[in-house]
Amino acid sequence: MPHSIDELRQMIVSARIPSHVRQIAHRELEILSEKNPDTDEYVNEISYIDYLISLPWNKKTENNSDLEAAEKVFNEKCRDSKKIGTEIFEYMAAHMFKENKVRRVLVVDDEKIALRNMEHALKKEDYMVVAVNSGAEALEKLEESEFDVIITDLIMGEIDGHAVLEKTKNRYPDAKVIMITGYATVDTAVEAIRKGAFHYIEKPIRLNEVRSAVKEALRQKCLSESSK
Numbered sequence: 001m002p003h004s005i006d007e008l009r010q011m012i013v014s015a016r017i018p019s020h021v022r023q024i025a026h027r028e029l030e031i032l033s034e035k036n037p038d039t040d041e042y043v044n045e046i047s048y049i050d051y052l053i054s055l056p057w058n059k060k061t062e063n064n065s066d067l068e069a070a071e072k073v074f075n076e077k078c079r080d081s082k083k084i085g086t087e088i089f090e091y092m093a094a095h096m097f098k099e100n101k102v103r104r105v106l107v108v109d110d111e112k113i114a115l116r117n118m119e120h121a122l123k124k125e126d127y128m129v130v131a132v133n134s135g136a137e138a139l140e141k142l143e144e145s146e147f148d149v150i151i152t153d154l155i156m157g158e159i160d161g162h163a164v165l166e167k168t169k170n171r172y173p174d175a176k177v178i179m180i181t182g183y184a185t186v187d188t189a190v191e192a193i194r195k196g197a198f199h200y201i202e203k204p205i206r207l208n209e210v211r212s213a214v215k216e217a218l219r220q221k222c223l224s225e226s227s228k
Contacts, residue, residue, distance in 0.1 A: 005033055008049050015053045025052055067092055103218055104145070107131045108138040108152040108164055109180065114205050118151060121207045122214065135159030142167050147175055149217045151210065154181035154188065162195065169196045174224055176217035180205060 012025045028049050035042045067089060074085045105127045109115040112133060119131040130147070132138050135156045141147075142164075150168050154161035165177045179192040182203035189200045198220070199213045 005029065008032075008046065008053075011050075011053055017053055017055075017057045021052065021057060025049055028052070102126070102128045103149070104128045104130070104147045105214060106138060106141055106147040106150045106152075108133075108135065108150070108156070108161070110134060110153060110156045114153075114180075114203070117207060118205065118210055121211060125211060125214070127214070135161070135164055138164045139167050142171055146172050148221055149176045149178065149214050151178045151180060151214070154179055154192070162192070165192065165195055165197055174221060176221055178210075178213050178217060180210075 008025075008029060012022060012029065015022070017025070028045065032042065032045045032049065035045060070092060071085070071089060074081075074088065078085065105122055107115060107118050107122065107129060108131075109118065110133050115131050115133055119129050122129045130141055132141060135152075136159050138150070138152060139159065142150075147168075150164065152161040152164040161179055161181070165179065168175050168177050176198040177196065178199045178201060179197045180201045180203060181188065192200055198217050201209055201213060
């Protein structure tokens, strides 16, 4: 027998559910109170609210990334859904790749202390960090391999941060470039962003800001990879 409105109201209050789910349940309860109890719509609404608050919102299991085991289970349960199975396995494989991939960060700065500090801070975050102290070396590294994030000083001899940014965007369009400079102005910031920089940080460098910027850059890059 379906629960009454009073019973559902008490269940919503006592249930261990996220606040946004509780708000939805209360809103549905208000809608329900305006319906005729003798209609099928009323019964369906009660069933929906009951189902909503009974879901195991606060329970989770460990990820099992065994593709062979997943394929075995799928073939036993869903023999006529090969196309769906293929999409599931592709998603799992991509998810495993992202979880296990070591993110590569290129740091470019002609100030040795700033370079060393950023390299040390980012290595503690378990990134693969390559540090160079000139734009020329940065261009060489970009020829050799791909990087997820490039942090580059703006003012550096003949080959500056804009050259590094341009090289990165031409060769690795999805890579995120964070520009750092001690000569920050609105014009240089706008110019860097216009050319494709992800973020702009002023010197003196605050390592917490650098770490946060790299994490956000990687988050955005992961979202882009997921959509693809």
